[in-house]
Structure formats: structure tokens, C-alpha cells
Amino acid sequence: MTKDVVALTQRMPDPWTMLAGLLSGGPDKLVDTAGEGAVVRLCDDEGRPLVSVEAPLLVQVPGEAERLLGATPPPLPYWWTEARATTGVEHAEQLAGTFAARLAALADGTAWPPEAAQSLAVVKTDGVSVASTPATAQPAVDVLTDKVAVVIQDRQVIAMTAWLSDAFRTAAGAELGLQIVTPPGTTLSPAVRDSLSNWPSRWVVRDEQDGYYDGLTGAVLRWQDGMFAPVTAPDATTDDPRTPVAAAYQHFADTGERQLAITFRTVHPADERLVLGGALESLWRELTGEAPAGWGTAEPANLPWSPRQMTDLAYERAPEPTWFVVVGNPDRPGLATVRVSRTKAGVEEHVTLAFGYGADEEPPLEALPRAAELLATRHRLQSMLAQLRKARRDLAVPPCFEGPGVPLAFVLGAEEVHQMPDDRARHTPLPQPPVPLGPKSRPALYYPLPGDPSDLSGWQDFEVLMRHLKGDRTGSTSC
Incomplete structure (x- = not known):
């Protein structure tokens, strides 16, 4: 190790x-x-x-x-x-x-x-x-195959360090997955979890009972064909192959802690007056009363919050995309990842943000419409999804089951509403009509959803809404 x-x-x-x-x-x-x-x-x-x-x-x-x-x-x-x-x-x-x-x-x-x-x-x-030469050529990689790069780490929190970020880039450039192997009890930074979404990348947790399992899904894993992959076994009742879930992953205790999670996209004209990070700062201030504390291109976030410095760095790296991590003050756990990319539409910011709340703290749900209006009227919001989930206040990702988030609201930007035919954006199958944000002549639309953490039916409403907005009654949905 x-x-x-x-x-x-x-x-x-x-x-x-x-x-x-x-x-x-x-x-x-x-x-x-x-x-x-x-x-x-x-x-x-x-x-x-x-x-x-x-x-x-x-x-x-x-x-x-x-x-x-x-x-x-x-x-x-x-x-x-x-x-x-x-x-x-x-x-x-x-x-x-x-x-x-x-x-x-x-x-x-x-x-x-x-x-x-x-x-x-x-x-x-x-x-x-x-170690063999291929593994030592990249300091963060411990095992290299024709399918994955494997990183074995023994830290309290697996963070998106400069080494690990470089390993992700190197693996992606070689069209390989990245698999992170840790002992039990380790947690992930949200910045690392969000980077493990592409197969065959995964978080591999060592376990005394089941050997290895996926820390994000619970699937029991084995090393096979040059990578960690799920074990399959016939179901006792149907004989169909299934993947067992590790017993350690199923240990879940509801502490009353919650997270408010928000993802949004903005699109800006590519001109020299552009300053990035303004949408994130506006949202952060509206929900916490203060600006982010710091930012960086890896963890730890080492620089005091400065949209101007972020913009200068993204400009230097253009047309290549730039990834940032943004953190809040310790008394209000908050972490965002920001991906800035140059596209035909302009300069896009894709932001994933989460704030943590204890059992005796109430997330500021009443501030969401105001925050969405700020993004829609001042920061060229394209779309936004807000969720509430039962999860740790400190935002660390444990190798055990945490309930999925439930949607609180979806927001469609003014330009997207304007381009939608037949007034489709205003008239939806949902029981509640959308709330207009901004100028009456060209509003963005805020679609409230149930948002009850104990009721996942909100995702059904969200799916119905997405299909309606896309004009597709049978297609799948995404945001």
C-alpha cells in the first residue's frame, strides 16, 4: 500500500x-x-x-x-x-x-x-x-492494467489532491478507469465522489467479511480481468444473475443530519469583461449569509475566495476546461466543484454544490426561489436542480448507504423558456404551476417539487416534467 x-x-x-x-x-x-x-x-x-x-x-x-x-x-x-x-x-x-x-x-x-x-x-x-516501471511513472498510481489505473490510499479522507487529480487526468487521457482502494472507515471528499461516475472508475473498500465492495453502491467486488468488477451470483428465487450487496454497506443510522444539494449551469458570452464565480457567490451568500471562504484547483483549497483570480486562471488555460473546488467556513460546511469550459454557446460554468446541516438546524429552503431568481436575472442561468438528502453534515461520503436526495425544485433559465415552443414550459402536467422569476416579458420558471426526504415520489414528478419539457413522452430524463 x-x-x-x-x-x-x-x-x-x-x-x-x-x-x-x-x-x-x-x-x-x-x-x-x-x-x-x-x-x-x-x-x-x-x-x-x-x-x-x-x-x-x-x-x-x-x-x-x-x-x-x-x-x-x-x-x-x-x-x-x-x-x-x-x-x-x-x-x-x-x-x-x-x-x-x-x-x-x-x-x-x-x-x-x-x-x-x-x-x-x-x-x-x-x-x-x-514497484514496476509503469506504476512508478505516475506517482499516484500503484497498479496499472490495460483497463484501469489503481490508486491504493490509507487516509482519513480521500481528497482531490494534486496527485489524485493528475491521476484522473492521466487515466482519462489513456482511456482508462481510475479505481481507488481504501481500508474500511475511510471517507471521500465530495470532489472525489463526483469524479468517479464514469465506468469502470469506482471506490473499492476492503472488508473483512466480503473482501471488497464498491463504497458508493455496495456491490461486492473481485479482482477479475485486470480490474475490480462486481461479483455475480444466481438469485435464489429466479436463478437470474445478481450482484450481492456487502453487509457493511447496509449499516445505516439516521442521525437527522441533512444536505442541501444544488447543481446548476450558466452560459456567458465569451468577452474580456466576463468574471466567473459570480453565480456561485450570489447563491452562497443567499443561502448562508456570507461568501465562500476559499478556492483551488485541488484539495486542500488554499486560496482566499477571488472570482477575479479564478477567471484569470480559466482564461490562461482556455480553450482547455478548468476545474475548481470551492469551500466555505468551517461553521457552515459547504463545498462546490466548478467546471468551466468553452463551447459554441460561450463560456459555461457547471456547478455542483452542497451544504451540510445538523439535526437541530433547518436548511434555508425558503431562500431557494430568491437564490434562483438571482441566478436567472443576473448570471444567465440555464438550468438548476435543488435536492434535499439525508446525509452527513460534514459532507464526507462514507462507504455505506445514504438515502438518495429528493428534488425540491427545478429551474429553467429565461432563454430556455423563450426558445421552448407552444408555451410548453408554462403548462405542465404537474399539480403546481411554475413560478415566474424576473421580468414578466421574459421570465425564468421555477418548478416546485414535493421535496420530502422520506418520499421518493418527487423523482416521478421530476421525470414527468423533464419528459414534458423535452416533448418526449417515452424518453429517459437527465439534468
Whole structure:
């Protein structure tokens, strides 16, 4: 298993400090660089990597170390430096831990996890064995086949780190799935869950009783034909093949915690006056009373909230798409992912957002129509779907069943309403008529739905609405 260690320090590790940490393995270890200098690697005398170290990241956003590591960081701002030990190398985990411990000691900080970074002694690594060349070519990948790249991680929260984000991009570019293997008890960041939707990518959880299972669906898995895939067995009553669900996945306790989840799309003209992130900030302020706390291109989100900086970065990367993660203050858990892409219609923002609420907290459902009107009148909203679901307040995704969300409302943007023929958008089969938003001459439409977390019939109403809007009485639906 590959091990990650993190040093959280008050001072930036300078080159001499980094070198002192890297040479924890003794004088027989050599330093190399990869990723245009963004990754420093500790190698053996044949040039094979033992430990890979990401460039230090200055974190200026509160709550990220607590959310992703369960650790207490130095005062803001602080430096976050990750080291990853290569799979299959004897003593590599100890070597990475020693590096982090020395870095923390020299740059005034702490190392995580504490048990992996206790010793400052030189690690003897004579006679090491290393992982195969294809796996070590990409620091985050542990096993590579012709179907999937497999990442084995043992962290409290699997976050969309720069390493993991790079692994997703590399796998997609090679037309491979990405499968993340974790021990039981690990959770995912929502940013990672949302990136595992394409087959054969999946979250693989080790389990004493069933071996392995999919942390998002519960399907029992086995390694077969070069990847983790569901086990099939004949049904006792019909003899038809079925996939068993792991017992551990079925352990569900209703704590009363809930999440308000919103997805929306906006389309902007591609001109130099465009500033991205305004729709997300407006929605965030309407629902929480404050702006997002920070953003980044990976987790931890390290930069204070700045739509202008986000826009500048997306502009630099255009016409390639840009992905962002946005977080809120710790007292109101909130996380969004934003994908910005250039299309024929203009510049599109696709946003997935969730806020967490405890059993004694009420989600601000009454604010949804106002928030939707802001997006429709000021930010060129194309469509929006709001859901309420029984799920954890801290937004972490556990490897067990959580009830599906139920739709609260669907919103169709003014341009989409205008282009729909025969006044179809205004007259629907739903029991409640849509609520117009914005100017009477060219409104957006807000379609209220039941939104009861204990009643999934709202999805039937949503399906009826989608089919009606598409003019398709038999087709499937999506948003």
C-alpha cells in the first residue's frame, strides 16, 4: 500500500530544508525532479523513485487541515507539503515519515499522521525492491492494467489532491478507469465522489467479511480481468444473475443530519469583461449569509475566495476546461466543484454544490426561489436542480448507504423558456404551476417539487416534467 504523509509548517520549506529532509534516507539516495519541477523524488542509485514530494502549498483558507486530515494546523497561513512513499519498496513508508518529521522539525510545524512521522533517524534501505516501471511513472498510481489505473490510499479522507487529480487526468487521457482502494472507515471528499461516475472508475473498500465492495453502491467486488468488477451470483428465487450487496454497506443510522444539494449551469458570452464565480457567490451568500471562504484547483483549497483570480486562471488555460473546488467556513460546511469550459454557446460554468446541516438546524429552503431568481436575472442561468438528502453534515461520503436526495425544485433559465415552443414550459402536467422569476416579458420558471426526504415520489414528478419539457413522452430524463 502507498502511504501519504503531510508536513504542516509555519515557515516555507526552503531548498536546504527540503534537501535535509530528502536525505533522511542516507547519502546513497539521490534527488530527482518530475512534473516540471513540481514534484521532487527521492530515488535509489538506479533512478527509481522511493518517495515523491509535492511542491509546498501555502494554505490561506481556514478548516482544510481539520476537514481533510483531522489535524490541528499552525495559524494561517501555513505550508502544506505532501510526501508519498512508493508501493512495493521496503522501508519507503518509514522513509517518507522520516522526511515529514524532519521537515516539520526544521520548518516549525507538525507531521501527519503522527504515527507515521515519529522518528528523525536515518532509515537503512539496503537491498530495496521497487514497484514496476509503469506504476512508478505516475506517482499516484500503484497498479496499472490495460483497463484501469489503481490508486491504493490509507487516509482519513480521500481528497482531490494534486496527485489524485493528475491521476484522473492521466487515466482519462489513456482511456482508462481510475479505481481507488481504501481500508474500511475511510471517507471521500465530495470532489472525489463526483469524479468517479464514469465506468469502470469506482471506490473499492476492503472488508473483512466480503473482501471488497464498491463504497458508493455496495456491490461486492473481485479482482477479475485486470480490474475490480462486481461479483455475480444466481438469485435464489429466479436463478437470474445478481450482484450481492456487502453487509457493511447496509449499516445505516439516521442521525437527522441533512444536505442541501444544488447543481446548476450558466452560459456567458465569451468577452474580456466576463468574471466567473459570480453565480456561485450570489447563491452562497443567499443561502448562508456570507461568501465562500476559499478556492483551488485541488484539495486542500488554499486560496482566499477571488472570482477575479479564478477567471484569470480559466482564461490562461482556455480553450482547455478548468476545474475548481470551492469551500466555505468551517461553521457552515459547504463545498462546490466548478467546471468551466468553452463551447459554441460561450463560456459555461457547471456547478455542483452542497451544504451540510445538523439535526437541530433547518436548511434555508425558503431562500431557494430568491437564490434562483438571482441566478436567472443576473448570471444567465440555464438550468438548476435543488435536492434535499439525508446525509452527513460534514459532507464526507462514507462507504455505506445514504438515502438518495429528493428534488425540491427545478429551474429553467429565461432563454430556455423563450426558445421552448407552444408555451410548453408554462403548462405542465404537474399539480403546481411554475413560478415566474424576473421580468414578466421574459421570465425564468421555477418548478416546485414535493421535496420530502422520506418520499421518493418527487423523482416521478421530476421525470414527468423533464419528459414534458423535452416533448418526449417515452424518453429517459437527465439534468
